[in-house]
Amino acid sequence: IVMTQSPLTLSVTIGQPASISCKSSQSLLYSNGKTYLNWLLQRPGQSPKRLIYLVSKLDSGVPDRFTGSGSGTDFTLKISRVEAEDLGVYYCVQGTHFPLTFGAGTKLELKRADAAPTVSGHSCFL
Secondary structure (H helix, E strand, O other), X not given: OOEEEEOOXXXXXXXXXXXXXXXXXXXXXXXXXXXXXXXXXXXOOOOOEEEEEOXXXXXXXXXXXXXXXXXXXXXXXXXXXXXXXXXXXXXXXEOOOOOOEEOOXXXXXXXXXXXXXXXXXXXXXX
């Protein structure tokens, strides 16, 4: 099963929402009616930690600004308001089909203050 995440990099400012998409090459609905789609976060210098399992269930201690949704082959992780501790690489992982397969990861990073276009100087219309 191929897991395709987008975007691969997401530049955000603290307090703004963020959304990550994950698509699987075939349905992740298992014969028992459950969909084994997890989201993990790997913070810089740390090992990955599971945030969400079974598409939308939050692990213990995960703040409710995180929500997972989707079904079949299309899934989304949303953060309502990004906080500094949310920065890192997010992975979707499917456990419906053996072996487990991971998406390539989405890096959530801070948008640099100087990345916005600036207008300086004066225009002369003659």
